[in-house]
Amino acid sequence: MAHARHLAAPLSRLTPLPLAAPSLSTTPRLATPLYQTIRCATTKAQPKKKKKARNTFLQQDLKKAQQFSLLDAMHYIRAFEVGRNPSSSKYEVHVRLRTLKNGPVVRNRLRLPHPVKTDIRICVIAAPDSKAAAEARAAGATLVGEDEVFALIKAGVVEFERCICHVDSLAKMNKAGLGRQLGPKGLMPSTKTGTVVTQVGTSVRNMVGASEYRERLGVIRMAVGQLGFTPDEMQRNVKAFMDALKKDIAQLGDRISKEVHEVVLSSTNAPGFTLNGDFRGANSISPKELSGPL
Numbered sequence: 001m002a003h004a005r006h007l008a009a010p011l012s013r014l015t016p017l018p019l020a021a022p023s024l025s026t027t028p029r030l031a032t033p034l035y036q037t038i039r040c041a042t043t044k045a046q047p048k049k050k051k052k053a054r055n056t057f058l059q060q061d062l063k064k065a066q067q068f069s070l071l072d073a074m075h076y077i078r079a080f081e082v083g084r085n086p087s088s089s090k091y092e093v094h095v096r097l098r099t100l101k102n103g104p105v106v107r108n109r110l111r112l113p114h115p116v117k118t119d120i121r122i123c124v125i126a127a128p129d130s131k132a133a134a135e136a137r138a139a140g141a142t143l144v145g146e147d148e149v150f151a152l153i154k155a156g157v158v159e160f161e162r163c164i165c166h167v168d169s170l171a172k173m174n175k176a177g178l179g180r181q182l183g184p185k186g187l188m189p190s191t192k193t194g195t196v197v198t199q200v201g202t203s204v205r206n207m208v209g210a211s212e213y214r215e216r217l218g219v220i221r222m223a224v225g226q227l228g229f230t231p232d233e234m235q236r237n238v239k240a241f242m243d244a245l246k247k248d249i250a251q252l253g254d255r256i257s258k259e260v261h262e263v264v265l266s267s268t269n270a271p272g273f274t275l276n277g278d279f280r281g282a283n284s285i286s287p288k289e290l291s292g293p294l
Helices: 003-014 070-080 130-139 147-154 167-176 200-205 233-250
Strands: 090-098 105-113 124-127 143-145 163-168 210-216 219-226 260-269
Touching: 003 219, 070 233, 090 233, 105 200, 105 233, 124 130, 124 200, 130 143, 130 200, 143 147, 147 167, 163 167, 163 260, 219 233, 233 260
Parallel strands: 124 143, 124 163
Antiparallel strands: 090 219, 090 260, 105 210, 210 219
């Protein structure tokens, strides 16, 4: 029988040798690198520069816009208004200005050569038994008085389009406190707007048939005729309006710049047509054809 020592020797040859211990230099670097190795240079996002706000109103280039003579504009407008009552639809002029947004506005009242609206209701604040009240009634005022007028206005009954006050009734009107009712409607009489007067009769007669215009957002809009007006009547009204407007602009002073940029003619139900300043174009129809019924 073989000795156990002789059997152990061959078995030792079958035993696998132990692997050598791995060196540190060959170990894969799976650990998170230090902060210093991943830090990179970064730049702060530059804040966007705010666009400078415009101090003027945006205007379109008229070289790219089609422009019309007065006859051509009236011709197209009447085509849009076929079937309408000639006295109910109105021609309107829109004047676009080159002006500053925060500058003074143009505001005035004008009596056109051919009045557009002659049924304006006018209220006159004056003592009922005074001479001013009698002149107001004779000139066509629809409502005249003091206490009775104050009571109606405070009750919300404002059935008039214009309101003027005689100088002698100014203190009583201010004491009545009508600003809350008349102020938002633009009807509160004041010396600044020329509605506190001494000659009541003359003021009422000037208001009958007169039209008011006011600049809003760089545009002045005013009715300049009824649909049944002839081209000659329209030409006189448009010319009178533009002359008065240019005079108002000139009175603002040299430091305030306002210029007429565009004049547009439209109506109650028709789009606007930019005018080129001419009365008649090369292919315009005869003015007589625009003087009859629609």
